[in-house]
Amino acid sequence: MKTHVKALVVGGGAVGTSIAYHLARAGWSDVMLLERDELTSGSTWHAAGLLPLFNMSYATSHIHDYSVRFYKTLEEETGLNAGFSVVGNLRMAQTQERMDEYMLYASTAETVGIPYEWMTPAQIKERWPLVNCDDLKGAIYHPTDGYINPADVTMAMAKGARQRGVVIERKWQVDGYEWTGSDWRVTLTRMVEKGGNLVASEEQTTITAEHVVTATGNHAQRTARLLGITIPAIPVEHQFIVTEQDPALVAYRKSNPEHPVLRDADAKWYVREERGGWILGPYERNAPVRFEYGVPDSFRADLFPLDLERIEEEYMSMIHRLPSSESAGLKDDYNGPICYTPDGNPLVGPAPGLRNMWLAEGFSFGITAAGGTGHYLAQLMVEGEAEIDMASLDPRRYGQDWMTTEYGARKNEEAYEHVYILHHPDEERPACRPLRTAPAYDRQKARGAQFGCANGFERPNYFGPLDAPENFDHDARSFRRGGWWQYAVDEATAVREGVGLIDATAFTKHVVKGPGATQFLDWFTCNKLPKVGRINLTYALTAAGTTRTEYTIVRLAEDEYYLVSAGAWTAYDGDYLRKAAEDKAPEFGYIEIQDVATQWGVFAIAGPKTRDVLNAVIKDADPSTALSNKRFPWLSCRDIELGMCPVRAIRVAYTGELGWELHHPIEMQNYLFDLLEKAGEPHGMKLVGARAQNWLRQEKSYRAFGNELGRDATPIEADLPRFVDLSKEFHGKATMEALGVRSKCVTVLIDGPDDADPWGREALFVDGKKVGRLTSGGYSVAFGKSIGMGYVAPELAKEGQKLKVLIMGTLYDAEVTCDSPYDPKNETIRKDV
Template sequence: MKTHVKALVVGGGAVGCSIAYHLAKAGWETMLVERDELTSGSTWHAAGLLPLFNMSYATTHIHKYSVDLYKQLEAETGLNAGFSVCGNLRMAQTQDRMDEYMLYSSVAETAGVYHEFLTPAEIKERWPLVRTDDLKGALFHPQDGYINPADVTQAMAKGARQRGVDIVRKLQVNGYKWTGSEWIVTLEKMVEKGGNLVGSGELIDVHAEHVVTATGNHAQRTARLLGIKIPAIPVEHQFIVTEPDPMLQEWRKNNPEHPVLRDADAKWYVREERGGWILGPYEKGAPARFLYDVPETFRADLFPLDLERIEAEYMSMIHRIPSSETVGLKDDFNGPICYTPDGNPLVGPAPGLRNMWLAEGFSFGITAAGGTGYYLAQLMVNGEAEIDMASLDPKRYGNWMTTEYAARKNEECYDHVFILHHPDEEREACRPLRTAPAYDRQIALGAQMGQVNGWERPNYYGPVDAPADFDHNSRSFRRGAWWPHAVAEAQAIRDTAGIIDASAFTKHLVRGPGATAFLDHFTCNKLPAVGRINLTYALTDAGTTRTEYTIVRLAENEYYLISAGAWTAYDYDFLQKSADDFMAQGGGHIDIHDVTTQWGVYALAGPNARAILAEIVKDAAPDTVLGNKRFPWLSCRTIELGMCPVRAIRVAYTGELGWELHYPIEFGRYLWDLIWSVGPKHGLKPVGARAQNWLRQEKSYRAFGNELGRDATPMEAGLDRFIDLSKEFRGKQAMLDTGIRAKCVTLLIDGPSDTDPWGKEALIHNGEKVGRLTSGGWSVAFGKQIGMGYVRPDLAEVGTKLKVKIQLKEWDAVVTEDSPHDPTNARIRKDG
């Protein structure tokens, strides 16, 4: 076996074999090690379903690549992967479920995934064994189906071997050591002993420039060996196999195989299996397993079946397929399937480590394996993938995440596989967890909380004395019960004043002799003068947008960086690694501190914001400390609000006169109460994240994770005014070389009366798909729907008429000027 390779893949399931195959295909010398046998983890007992359905743009691309790849493997390797392209029928019992499918349809269209909609009558005509009298309809993918997990894994393994990959079984990783240029991975040979797999004591060191872990159920052991946190913990998943169904057998004499059936509202999938059925439920109460370790005695093993736990799902299968009522149970499976708190796998660079890549937490591992190998190989070989992989990045969870949190959220995620995934969905497990000081004050005002990065954050403020029939928890793919309250909040910021708790913002302190030179090359805009702020972007080496920062210059070599609240660990890792590289190349010393939890933030905005602060600072003179002369727009001042020291920043994400008030976290309740002691007389209203999201679109403010990401350059995002081409900065030449493939635009939309775009919809011109929305909502300034997104450059001119696809219908939209509300920023710059 090899002892020196370019890349070492740890884990021989479907995901690991795909990664090895794609790395070898890209020309890297690769080795794969497996502690037991290939497919001996969750792969062997997976049901092998290949659903193209996914509400995530990135994951949809991953699933589509997998389905396309698996159809080609036999021609390449000579091994039949056992792909049954029978299609996938996803049924709906409610209109809300059909609304979900209609929103998905736009995601699928932008990713090039073919699909059809069927009526109950059409379902019954094509598949008479299915009961349809209580269905609203269905979504049908004729191009997917199911596959034999072991066969497809072996086919990818053979394809990898054909390209020179060394695949070695019965080797367990016992240690990782980074030398500064390569990993030394200590492997132990495993031997059979009494039916168990145990270490032999024989150790081998393998040297690798890059390591990828795809260790499945063993992710917690991997995390300990690497000294990091990986929130991938398995949850029990049961499925049962019935005896042959005579009516199915009779129907199959003259008909092709039944599609995979999904009754999402009943929380199960069903497919054919040798004349019978496989039922896979996603029931409540499935427990997390192996929170710390997989026992040595657990190999290709299963857990005892708990039929009582899945009784409701079993009975609903009989309801949906009446012929199954008389057939007996033939076999059963209850095995561990890895989950993450949000259901997306962890794919990308490991936090704090160099050339260590994670591919963990795959609840749909067979579906995602092919695409994960393809796009992860692009990340490793080229530096970036052709799609934005940030939504799968392992660093979307910070060190605040604990084993208990991951286990409980993963159980919830399992239970929610078939729960309606509304865009305004908020899951309740492990909440509240991280709370800002005024949390209880906000709840008393009617705050309805969401969470970002574990932080509780008001989404909107509902009626405190709500009528008995008002449902704060109602969710919809149309306008939920929260909608009129968000409208009122947005209107308050436009007309009077609003206060937003933005404590979840990520905050970093960057200082030291090398700080200025480092940040000047790290970001694309000019650095601000002392006491001033700038909006700027850190680019990837491919020239795309890696992170958006508001940079406040506190002193000559001291900077306060503010970025998106969801990406704290993600941003810190990139900052620290980039600073380490800078210092290693001879740059001056830099200290970087994550100070997110040390500073709270209230965003106070609206025409009356200055009047509110003036009462508190007791300075209402014409030349007030809050006026433009002493406190201009895009500047920062340290002020005192009562007994609270505040780092006040003259900026507002809502596009009105306003300040971000950054305060030492322990003063949060005091400052909240102080502002509210004078605010009501000036029309102050508490405002949540949903209204803020609408308001920033009226100003065409791009949001990271929506308009900004690693699949578009700042120039494509229309941010030319924040790019200083007179200086050298990271990713500059790659950005220029990329050119303009698409352009970010703001659109005003004449949409349906009960639905706003969510930022997933297709943009159409003359019947052709020409782009997609990345954000959407309602504009109080224009009294119609608003959205932002990317279109072909030739269609980005102001006045261009497009169509937006909402609920399967095309609605008129027009490209408007950037910052359609107050395009000259007169309201933001207003003097005292």
């Protein structure tokens, strides 16, 4: 066995073999793959092998699309047939709301380039007469996907990897990882057969690797313990059953091609043909997690007992949809572990806090995602960045300081149950909530707050009526304008016309200080650093020159800075910041970084009447001028006193109105909330949630990280040259300039439908040709119509450009407007006393 490799991939399932293959294809000639048992002996062997292209995530859609295209090339390269049956995928709908979901998904498919077709019940019945279509509204059909043999595709990728120089070693278990400062020292133990079990022998060895990738599937919790980190990937039981032959199906197939994979999402199952019978795979309620604390040594390619009572409803609904299946008895059954994560998306990218350690864990649709994961993860490792923004899959999207096994287990069960539950873009899943709450949570809840969750934190989405009737559904979700829509309109209007108070406590906050802090941040970010007492908006770039993180930087002293970034990305931002500081400390000097996110609460107050509210409670020698432009100019920071509460006040407003962010000691939050609420009452101050704020920031063309700002576009492409100081050197500058402008961010006003707004997933067209996509969407109270932000070809990024946007299956007129269409000269936000 080799003793040193460039990259060591741990795990020999479909995901691991794909990663090894793609690393070799990307040019790394010294790659090894380790498997503790046999290739495919984890979840791969009992997977149904489905390849669904349907996915609401832009990044995951790209991954699935790559897999489907890649698997079709394997036989030509390796000579092994991967067992790909391109039968298509028919996803049926029993309700109009389900069809709305498909129409929203279709916009994502358009942006990725995934082909699809719409089918009516009559068309389904004509083509596949065994399907009962009486209660269907329609379906979306993908002609290019189908199913594949998981073992065959894994072996084909393994052969392709070997042909490219990858060494594959079986029956070796990793028992320890040690970072030496330059590479990983990995301790291995030989596994041997004993009485039908796989047990550790006394034979051990070590191998050093510059990079390690873990693709350990059901063993992710063991991997987490070995690495000393939290990985919220825990298996859930998944059952599927195989029937005996269905005589009607056998007769049908004598003169007809195979059925597509059938999915009745409202019945929560998939079905496909299997040798004249059917495979039924349900996603039922109450499927339990297994192996929360590790897989027993005795568990190999094993299964759990079938629980037919748990899937009785889904089984009966299959008989309803395929009446002929009732005559087919049960032939075989499977109940095996499949890993999930709290949001159902895998963990792909750098391990938090560790160098050159990469995770590829938590794949609930591992066969579908394996090919694309290998491709894009190899890009991350070899080139420094992938061509698509992988942030939504990054392992650091979950916090390391608050995430627990119990949380992961309960949320993973929920994610499994939600596979076929309607995926509303405004959905808020209830499991494990509330968990992280700011002190004012109870006060806001008592005032009608309906909460969303970001990074485990509860934050108000909107404030519903206090006098609602018993049957009022606060949680009404919709693909169109949901039950919350009018309340968000009222809140946005209040900010534009009066004053609103927003809880922004979930913001990520770091303090960076020390002798090397100024030089470091000047290199780390692309804008000029502010002077003491001032603030700047700036960006940290990737090595590829794209946007890695957005920061509001407050300069507290010559060598002390307060950094504010998006609330959902605390661990993601903190890990990148700390690693960069560690790298540059020898050059710049000592740099201290503190995560102070939970030490400071934040209220954002905004609107024309903001000063009226604050003047009533500010303690100052001259309260009437304390908040004037002269004493407290725009884009500055001052320590002030509101009643008895010390406040770090920052004059910015994400809404584009006159306003301040009031950063305060978290333990004083309830006092400050009560103080502001009382002071705001004479001025009609309204509590405002995140949804209204999201609309308001689009009226100002304020880009949002994870939407307009990401690792697939530079700040210049985001049309933010005013925040990029090209006179200085900064991380990623050369690569950013070399990229040029491939596309450009624009704001569009949309003459959309009366009952729906874009969600930020929609495709943009000119003359029937796709020319871009939205990254944000919503409603503008200032213009009385839908609004969105997104990317188009540079030549189309001009004011007045006519576009079409696909909303709920129909093309609507849209027009590129100026940057910051509301108050483009910033007169409102700079308003003086």
